[in-house]
Amino acid sequence: MAVLDFKEIPEAHVANGLQDTFELFAREFLEFMGFKIISTPDRGADGGVDLIVEEHRHGIGGVTIVRWLVSCKHKAHSGSSVTPTVEQNIRDRLDTHNCDSFMGFYSTIPSSGLTTNLDGFKTNNNIDYLIYDKELIEGKLLRSAEGLELARRFFPKSFKEWERESPKPAKIFDGDLSLKCHVCNSEFLENEKHGIIVFWEGIDKAYKSTDRIEYIKWVCKGRCDQVMKNKITMLNPNVIDRWEDIPDVVIPTKYIQWVMSILNQQNKGVVYSDEAFDNLKTFMIRVFPHVSRHLTSDEKERIKLLRMTESYLYF
Numbered sequence: 001m002a003v004l005d006f007k008e009i010p011e012a013h014v015a016n017g018l019q020d021t022f023e024l025f026a027r028e029f030l031e032f033m034g035f036k037i038i039s040t041p042d043r044g045a046d047g048g049v050d051l052i053v054e055e056h057r058h059g060i061g062g063v064t065i066v067r068w069l070v071s072c073k074h075k076a077h078s079g080s081s082v083t084p085t086v087e088q089n090i091r092d093r094l095d096t097h098n099c100d101s102f103m104g105f106y107s108t109i110p111s112s113g114l115t116t117n118l119d120g121f122k123t124n125n126n127i128d129y130l131i132y133d134k135e136l137i138e139g140k141l142l143r144s145a146e147g148l149e150l151a152r153r154f155f156p157k158s159f160k161e162w163e164r165e166s167p168k169p170a171k172i173f174d175g176d177l178s179l180k181c182h183v184c185n186s187e188f189l190e191n192e193k194h195g196i197i198v199f200w201e202g203i204d205k206a207y208k209s210t211d212r213i214e215y216i217k218w219v220c221k222g223r224c225d226q227v228m229k230n231k232i233t234m235l236n237p238n239v240i241d242r243w244e245d246i247p248d249v250v251i252p253t254k255y256i257q258w259v260m261s262i263l264n265q266q267n268k269g270v271v272y273s274d275e276a277f278d279n280l281k282t283f284m285i286r287v288f289p290h291v292s293r294h295l296t297s298d299e300k301e302r303i304k305l306l307r308m309t310e311s312y313l314y315f
């Protein structure tokens with residue numbers, strides 16, 4: 001799904017002083033991509049050229065300079081593709097401006113007719129072309145810190161939305177806190193690796209809870225969970241386990257309800273071994289930077305689902 005809404009950039013023909021924003025964006029984008037800007041946009045008749053940029057190709061035989069004619073077409077507001085009617089006389093324009101290659105910088109996409117024409121020039125006249133369409137531009141921007149900064153400036157609304165949907169840990173503590181599986185040491189707070197936090201509660205001979213949490217561990221689901229289960233039941237057979245998915249616990253709404261349920265239990269007399277209590281505090285601190293943020297859309301749905309199947313406050 002598209003992240004950046006190119007309609008955030010004002011339409012080119014609207015005379016409100018912002019009509020050149022798309023061309024300015026093109027200029028900054030191409031600089032970011034490593035092109036050297038030779039002529040910059042100015043108002044008035046452009047003679048079929050919006051920008052001229054140079055690409056310095058470093059090869060074995062030295063540096064080859066490719067001179068690109070850039071044509072900017074901002075059609076996001078109408079949503080129409082760029083057709084050969086819009087993009088006329090490409091070869092003449094290249095000759096007039098002494099350019100080797102043609103670049104389309106489009107907020108929509110080229111029509112298939114235009115692509116066919118450009119392919120024809122390439123095969124028959126050895127004229128190279130490159131089209132930066134909306135998807136390619138977005139892909140380049142979202143892949144680096146510098147690109148993200150550009151996206152933040154030209155697409156403030158879409159960028160804000162994207163940031164919310166792609167949460168990064170809040171900068172609360174010095175350095176990134178880590179949460180590693182107690183068995184295999186793999187990291188849970190990166191790359192969405194799925195783990196569980198397991199509470200081991202004491203039971204008496206009649207399998208009744210002793211209201212004492214003996215151990216708290218975080219492990220990968222499956223094999224690591226089983227390894228830990230074997231280890232703990234050898235140490236102390238009088239325990240039972242219950243667990244929560246870590247990706248669920250770091251959903252902000254779920255996190256606070258989970259913390260409340262622990263407080264409620266403590267108020268009712270549940271106690272913790274020193275080790276379990278230390279681990280509980282460690283866990284709460286380490287996941288907190290991942291929790292102090294807005295909900296993503298997926299998490300909103302997940303919360304709805306969890307509410308149907310669980311009652312947090314009586315955990």
Ligand SMILES: [Zn+2]
Pocket residue numbers: 181182183184185186219220224
């Ligand atoms: Zn593991």
